[in-house]
Amino acid sequence: MHLPSACTASALFLAWEDKWTGSKQYLFSSWPLLPACCCGNVSGADNPLPPEDAPARAVVLPGRVHKNNFTLESQSEKVQLSLQTKRSRQAQRFVLGSCSLWSTLAIPLSLLAGTVVAQVESTTTVGSYGELHYNEPDGTRKGQIDFHRFVIYLGHTFSEQLSFGSEIELEHTIIEAGESEGGELSIEQAFLDYRFANSIGLRVGILLPPVGLINLHHEPPTFHGVERPSVDRVIIPTTWRESGAGIYGNFRNDFAYQLYVVAGLDASGFTVGNGLRGGRQKAFQSNSTNPSVTGRLDYSPVAGLQLGGSFFLGGSSAGNDSIGTAFVTLWSGDVRFNADPFTFRAVGASGTIDDAESINAQFGQTVASSFFGYYVEGAYNLLHWMAPESEHVLDLFVRFEKYNTQASTTGFDPLNQYNRHDVVLGLTYKPTYNTAFKFDYTFLNNALDSAASPNTGQLNLGMGFYFF
Amino acid sequence: MDMLLTATVWYLVVSLFSAPGPARGAAEGKPSGHKLPEKALELVDRVFHSVEEVSGHALQLSAVESAEVRAKCMDQWRGDSIIILVPERNDTILGYVVVDNVKGKDQFITYALVVTPDLVVRDFEILAYREPYGYEVTYKSWQEQFFGKRPEDRLRPGREIRNISGATISARAVTLGVNRILCTLRILQGRLPR
Numbered sequence: 001m002h003l004p005s006a007c008t009a010s011a012l013f014l015a016w017e018d019k020w021t022g023s024k025q026y027l028f029s030s031w032p033l034l035p036a037c038c039c040g041n042v043s044g045a046d047n048p049l050p051p052e053d054a055p056a057r058a059v060v061l062p063g064r065v066h067k068n069n070f071t072l073e074s075q076s077e078k079v080q081l082s083l084q085t086k087r088s089r090q091a092q093r094f095v096l097g098s099c100s101l102w103s104t105l106a107i108p109l110s111l112l113a114g115t116v117v118a119q120v121e122s123t124t125t126v127g128s129y130g131e132l133h134y135n136e137p138d139g140t141r142k143g144q145i146d147f148h149r150f151v152i153y154l155g156h157t158f159s160e161q162l163s164f165g166s167e168i169e170l171e172h173t174i175i176e177a178g179e180s181e182g183g184e185l186s187i188e189q190a191f192l193d194y195r196f197a198n199s200i201g202l203r204v205g206i207l208l209p210p211v212g213l214i215n216l217h218h219e220p221p222t223f224h225g226v227e228r229p230s231v232d233r234v235i236i237p238t239t240w241r242e243s244g245a246g247i248y249g250n251f252r253n254d255f256a257y258q259l260y261v262v263a264g265l266d267a268s269g270f271t272v273g274n275g276l277r278g279g280r281q282k283a284f285q286s287n288s289t290n291p292s293v294t295g296r297l298d299y300s301p302v303a304g305l306q307l308g309g310s311f312f313l314g315g316s317s318a319g320n321d322s323i324g325t326a327f328v329t330l331w332s333g334d335v336r337f338n339a340d341p342f343t344f345r346a347v348g349a350s351g352t353i354d355d356a357e358s359i360n361a362q363f364g365q366t367v368a369s370s371f372f373g374y375y376v377e378g379a380y381n382l383l384h385w386m387a388p389e390s391e392h393v394l395d396l397f398v399r400f401e402k403y404n405t406q407a408s409t410t411g412f413d414p415l416n417q418y419n420r421h422d423v424v425l426g427l428t429y430k431p432t433y434n435t436a437f438k439f440d441y442t443f444l445n446n447a448l449d450s451a452a453s454p455n456t457g458q459l460n461l462g463m464g465f466y467f468f
Numbered sequence: 469m470d471m472l473l474t475a476t477v478w479y480l481v482v483s484l485f486s487a488p489g490p491a492r493g494a495a496e497g498k499p500s501g502h503k504l505p506e507k508a509l510e511l512v513d514r515v516f517h518s519v520e521e522v523s524g525h526a527l528q529l530s531a532v533e534s535a536e537v538r539a540k541c542m543d544q545w546r547g548d549s550i551i552i553l554v555p556e557r558n559d560t561i562l563g564y565v566v567v568d569n570v571k572g573k574d575q576f577i578t579y580a581l582v583v584t585p586d587l588v589v590r591d592f593e594i595l596a597y598r599e600p601y602g603y604e605v606t607y608k609s610w611q612e613q614f615f616g617k618r619p620e621d622r623l624r625p626g627r628e629i630r631n632i633s634g635a636t637i638s639a640r641a642v643t644l645g646v647n648r649i650l651c652t653l654r655i656l657q658g659r660l661p662r
Contacts (some may be wrong), residue, residue, distance in 0.1 A: 125574030155574040157598070163575060165600050193600050203600070216601065217634040248600075253608035300607045304630040336633040340626055345633065391624070433625070433636060468573045468637065 127153035127468030131220040133227070134461040139454075147173045149220075151188065153468060166190040166206075169239075186282060188241055197249070203260070204245040206283040210258045210296035211310040212236040212332050212347050220464020221436035224379055224397040225424050227460060231403050235349045235373035236332060237277040243286055246295075256298040264290030267316040267326040267359045272366045272418055275405045276328065276351070279316060290315035290325070306336040316353070323362050324355035341384030343395070348374035357410045368418075369410045373403030379428070393430040397440075398423070416448035426460070438462040507595045508567055508580055512555050515582050515591045516562045519555040525661055526551055533655055541651035542624075543644040550652065554661045561585050561662060566649045570641040572599045577638060581614070581649050587657070589617045592646065602638035610639070614646055619654035623647040 130150040136143035151169045158164070167190075172183035191205030210216050214223060214232035218239060223229075232238040246260025263286035269278030281287065292314020299307045310332045315325040330351035337344040350372040353359070359367050379397035383390045399422075406418040426440025438461065445455045512522055529537065529548045538544050546569070553565040563584045569576040575598040582591040592611045597603055604610060613629050623629050624647075625640040632639040653660065 123575075127574070153574075157575055160596075160598070163598065163600070165574070191600070195598060198597060198606065213634070222633070222636060250603050250606055253606070256603050256606075298604070300604060300609045303610045303613045305609075306604065306633060338626075338631045338633060340630065343633075393626075433640060 123157035125155040129219045129466030131464040136459040138457045200249040209294040219466035226462035231373035243283040259295040264292040264314040265316040266318040270367045287318040289319040304338045308334045323358040327354040341381035346376040368406040370408040375401035395428040417453040419447040521556045541648045543648040570645040572638045602635035604632040604635040605638045619650040
């Protein structure tokens with residue numbers, strides 16, 4: 001037993017605010033002023049483990065609770081405690097001799113608290129997730145197999161209130177110097193959380209705008225289909241991350257919120273096909289001209305049903321005054337429902353881009369003034385009736401997606417090939433909750449269906465995992 | 469001074485088996501750690517009205533009992549002691565309150581499970597949630613699934629207890645933790661405080 005450290009812990013610890021009188025009481029100000037520490041007769045610190053199946057010792061700490069006002073009743077002079085710490089794997093026994101009542105009880109328990117403190121040496125977490133994709137398009141386009149994403153998660157807890165989380169992502173496995181074709185290495189998240197209370201915390205760093213579902217939660221086994229939903233690519237530009245700061249928390253038992261100010265989008269990257277996607281600054285020396293506000297409200301009225309609403313609002317001029325503010329709005333709503341063996345989710349998102357005409361004139365694009373998309377997805381766990389006792393999951397799912405990146409335009413007519421809808425039909429087999437083998441066939445359709453942009457399809461196979 | 473002592477004792481009863489977080493916070497003089505014992509007692513007070521006495525018990529699992537827990541409970545305890553608060557009125561035990569921690573994605577979740585003397589779940593509360601995401605486990609609507617459950621119900625994540633999309637790890641950890649407590653209480657039923 002490390003007596004000094006335990007005493008230090010107890011000394012700092014035994015400051016208590018008397019909530020009835022409002023006064024602060026201090027038992028000790030620092031550990032050298034702790035004569036009571038030596039008053040206890042610490043013995044048998046290195047006793048061997050009790051014999052197998054020895055009768056358990058119980059520690060009884062009597063107290064009295066009366067209308068939220070609790071007072072101690074015990075007059076016991078001797079308290080015996082035993083605790084097996086994870087670290088030492090040795091039973092430690094503290095027998096306290098004759099002291100005044102408060103030191104008898106408080107000190108040995110403080111020693112135990114010290115033990116608990118001592119057994120925590122590292123609070124750093126390493127985790128990972130990743131996914132392998134095999135895509136085989138219909139027609140003449142060639143198929144490809146790609147380890148699309150490999151992410152390393154690194155988190156650290158500094159104190160009860162302060163923690164750090166980060167994700168480093170390597171896309172497409174290889175980055176070679178001098179090669180224009182290749183992968184991408186990026187920091188997808190890196191933030192400090194300062195949690196003041198459950199209802200409010202401060203978050204600062206590279207954050208995920210909490211819009212839609214996949215942007216916040218994209219570990220591959222948590223969604224169906226090899227590829228992420230198209231709506232979460234071209235309408236909500238997932239994975240969307242920007243530098244910023246804000247608050248988060250939950251309230252009234254069933255609500256949670258996030259509200260951040262982050263670096264805005266950059267209109268020079270907007271395209272007709274991929275919407276806002278190219279406008280993400282990705283926290284790379286971000287232009288701070290257009291601080292943008294993003295947030296999310298979550299609500300769960302009954303177990304298994306989750307409702308969410310989210311938004312992103314801000315300019316996208318990135319300091320280029322000739323295009324105006326190029327204000328962007330994006331609103332989204334989502335529903336999730338889980339009730340074994342069924343799962344269901346739906347996401348809708350709609351956005352506008354101000355000054356689209358100026359953006360198009362400046363950057364030679366055909367960016368829309370408004371865009372929208374939605375999807376609905378249902379799944380049924382086949383093992384629920386094929387093998388009811390199995391812990392595995394074999395979800396048969398279907399997803400319908402509709403998305404139009406050129407819903408309305410200024411100065412020209414919208415093009416039908418950007419009015420698209422997908423149908424994804426597939427299976428997700430999960431031997432554990434955090435591993436998945438995926439198979440699906442995706443029908444890719446558009447309202448034009450011409451020789452230049454035909455309706456087509458694609459077979460997808462994939463593997464995904466995560467662990468923390 | 470009695471007040472101070474009582475508060476200290478209760479803090480430590482909770483922190484004995486509580487996460488590294490609160491113990492560290494307390495040692496560094498952080499205010500939030502102090503809320504844990506209060507929260508646990510508030511829970512006891514809310515669930516069992518006009519409680520006269522609450523005693524804290526640390527039950528140590530024997531090697532045989534630990535093995536039985538590992539075999540039957542789908543999960544195991546960190547360490548080998550279980551902290552149980554026992555509220556009483558008129559010398560009658562009103563139930564058991566078990567304070568436990570499970571690991572979420574990268575931080576500990578501290579929670580309390582309240583059961584009747586017959587080991588039926590009466591209430592559940594997250595005392596401290598520290599993860600950046602997955603806070604949906606603090607939703608009362610989700611927690612109410614545990615109410616009325618018994619040790620023989622065998623609570624499997626995603627089956628008997630619904631999964632939470634976006635909070636899979638936390639919901640899973642808490643579900644397995646509650647199941648482990650119920651299962652362990654059944655194993656220890658013969659020597660629970662009466």
